[in-house]
Amino acid sequence: PNIVFILADDLGYGDLSCYNAQSKVPTPRIDRLAHEGMRFTDAHSPSTVCTPTRYSLLTGQMPFRAGRVPVFTGAGGPCLIREEQLTLPQMLRNRGYATAMTGKWHVGLSFFDAKGQPVTRGDLDSVKRIDFTRAIPDAPIHRGFDRFFGTACCPGTDHLYAFIVGDRIPVPPARRLDKSKLPKHPYANDNRMGMIAPDYDIEQVDMVFLQKSKEFLEDHVKRQPAKPFFLYHATSAVHLPSFAAAQFRGKTRAGPHGDFIHEFDFIVGELLDTLERLGVADNTLVMLSSDNGPEVTPVVHMRADYGHDGARPWRGMKRDDWEGGHRVPLIVRWPAKVKPGSTSAQTVSLTDVMATCAAACGATLPRGAAPDSCNLLPVLLAGDGTRPARDYTLQQALATFSIRQGPWKYLDHRGSGGNNYDSPELRTLALPDTAPGAPGQLYNLADDPGETTNLYFKHPKIVAELKSLLDKAKSSTKP
DSSP, X not given: OEEEEEEESSOOGGGSTTTOTTOSSOOHHXXXXXXXXXXXXXXXXXXXXXXXXXXXXXXXXXXXXXXXXXXXXXXXOSOSSOTTSOOHHHHHHHTTOEEEEEEEOOSOOOEEOTTSOEEOOOSHHHHHHOOTTSOOTTSGGGTTOSEEEEESSOTTTSSXXXXXXXXXXXXXXXXXXXXXXXXXXXXXXXXXXXXXXXXXXXXXXXXXXXXXXXXXXXXXXXXXXXXXXXXXXXXXXXXXXXXXXXXXXXXXXXXXXXXHHHHHHHHHHHHHHHHHHTTOGGGEEEEEEESSSOOHHHHHHHHHHHSOOTTTTSSOOTTOXXXXXXXXXXXXEOTTTSOTTEEXXXXXXXXXXXXXXXXXXXXXXXXXXXXXXXXXXXXXXXXXXXXXXXXXXXXXXXXXXXXXXXXXXXXXXXXXXXXXXXXXXXXXXXXXXXXXXXXXXXXXXXXXXTOOSOOTTTOHHHXXXXXXXXXXXXXSSOO
């Protein structure tokens, strides 16, 4: 099949009405996609932040296997993916696919100054040092993609506001960002001061990405209709700042961030309509997900101002090791293969995408490749009647870990693992510590999906078993 993977940024489980009946944001096209395919209700990002998750999606392995994995900004790099490492697009290219990526890369890139010295920091001064006449040696086109149009890091946030085409920036940034012309609201305060290119409009960046993906699809079907394609479309939406394009502002009753979510829904619809128009939808496997849970600011402000909870019904949010930080939407449509309107309650991870795509296209993963990826194809074809795809699932927060097996979830740390719930912004969301002195946390999600009661001392045997399994997985090459 052709394969299209759409990855949202910071889209919460509760942001979509097909997952949350109380959502205040209309997402009709994503809801339709769920109606036409399978909706996973227990899917997880491998990390609670962006760079590590994107690394795992593209390699099929947990972030910790790459060593220290920072969240890159600006000119941050080098690329976390080694040149010899098999990636999802390279695996598909080996099977004869045309591969293209549009949007946010965020797995690290190598830039150089005029003397040929590497620029690897993400701050403004480092961006100013870049020699834009030099190629980027570890760009996506050197990691399995035939074509790339996108950005180094977060398109609306991170110091380097310029488009990369292939492995170069054809229109370099020429001036500092002027924030005075950007919208002012509670969701607008996340874009760092940086250098911006004259052809770069932060408020229109997702519309540019959409146009480039549509152009790839149209060009490919016209020129190589018999050749399968893989498109990875990674949006800026709905990462802060919430700058929806002009045509979406005020279109919801959930404020600027609600409008941004609505824009993402439009993007999904346009990509699906393009597949239909080109006559390739019936042979295209479409997957949609998010890199982690919703950001703090949208959760706090939208709860208070609009009665919308992007993390609903889970505890926590982006960065947290509680469910709200890593339980994400995952919708898969494959006409005539995946039963329309179906759901799966199997616990799965975005690391599983690589093994699943390999199985779908008949590829065999080499020994050692994608060590944390499990094949979900039997689940897609037969539903939950098949055996579980995973024995356990790992999650990684900033520097902490949790493990899930059946209904049991063990967090190998105290607190959230991410956000500070003693801060004024989050203090009202903090829950009582039900196991004072416990060095970790144990929850039974079947009985306590809100992770309210820490059973660490009540079930020491289960704690010991899960901690041992977690430690073994972290030290092994194959989980």
